[in-house]
Amino acid sequence: MTLTLRYMTLQDVPQVVNIDRMAFELPWSERSYAYEVTESTYSYMVVLEAETPAPAARGWRRWLPLNGRSTGRRIVGYGGLWHIMSEAHISTIAVHPDYRGRGWGEILLAAMVRRAVALRAGFVALEVRVSNTKAQNLYHKYDFETVGTKPRYYRNNDEDAYDMRLPLTAANRQRFSQRFLALQTYHTFADLYTTHEPPRTQQPGRMA
Numbered sequence: 001m002t003l004t005l006r007y008m009t010l011q012d013v014p015q016v017v018n019i020d021r022m023a024f025e026l027p028w029s030e031r032s033y034a035y036e037v038t039e040s041t042y043s044y045m046v047v048l049e050a051e052t053p054a055p056a057a058r059g060w061r062r063w064l065p066l067n068g069r070s071t072g073r074r075i076v077g078y079g080g081l082w083h084i085m086s087e088a089h090i091s092t093i094a095v096h097p098d099y100r101g102r103g104w105g106e107i108l109l110a111a112m113v114r115r116a117v118a119l120r121a122g123f124v125a126l127e128v129r130v131s132n133t134k135a136q137n138l139y140h141k142y143d144f145e146t147v148g149t150k151p152r153y154y155r156n157n158d159e160d161a162y163d164m165r166l167p168l169t170a171a172n173r174q175r176f177s178q179r180f181l182a183l184q185t186y187h188t189f190a191d192l193y194t195t196h197e198p199p200r201t202q203q204p205g206r207m208a
């Protein structure tokens with residue numbers, strides 16, 4: 001399976017919304033995602049795409065044009081980063097339930113932190129439900145610290161949120177850079193996100 005990190009496009013929104021509905025009790029609307037990728041100038045939305053190679057054909061079928069080509073690409077996870085002043089804010093992150101536990105959420109988080117470093121942000125911030133220990137474990141693994149609690153932050157059940165932050169000090173940037181390279185070596189994903197600027201040219205109303 002080949003993995004690619006790239007900017008989210010308008011055409012990706014239906015697949016992203018599908019994952020979002022499975023992942024969150026308060027999912028975003030299609031309109032919200034469309035806004036993030038077409039209008040917002042401070043948004044850096046990312047998707048992780050998996051490409052499955054076609055099985056090797058046998059006999060006369062190996063001469064068919066599809067042999068060796070991809071059988072399909074699908075979005076297996078996504079994330080959102082807002083850059084406002086010195087803050088890089090992780091607005092969302094989710095992996096499709098069928099693909100969790102493979103280190104792919106870690107790739108998405110690390111990619112957004114790397115984008116924040118490239119944007120010269122001073123720190124990365126996010127909110128997480130106090131009950132969401134899986135996500136908290138992921139953030140702790142990347143040295144995020146809980147700096148406070150936002151009472152009754154989630155409107156569906158009045159659950160509190162932890163305010164978690166990662167200061168992008170020189171030491172943290174250096175350590176993180178090494179970890180990102182190790183992650184890239186382990187998973188061998190293509191990265192068209194952390195090293196590129198977003199396209200910012202997509203037009204709303206042309207969703208596939």
Ligand SMILES: CC(C)(COP(=O)(O)OP(=O)(O)OC[C@H]1O[C@@H](n2cnc3c(N)ncnc32)[C@H](O)[C@@H]1OP(=O)(O)O)[C@@H](O)C(=O)NCCC(=O)NCCS
Binds near residue numbers: 024093095132
């Ligand atoms: C949180 C989420 C993105 C993690 O994605 P994932 O691909 O399953 O996670 P990974 O396989 O990359 O795991 C990375 C780390 O996350 C933590 N983690 C992931 N799954 C976990 C589990 N079932 N139990 C405990 N910790 C877990 C661990 O620290 C793990 O590192 P480790 O493998 O070295 O122990 C995914 O569970 C998800 O989409 N959840 C629903 C949406 C959500 O809650 N988003 C966060 C909003 S704040």
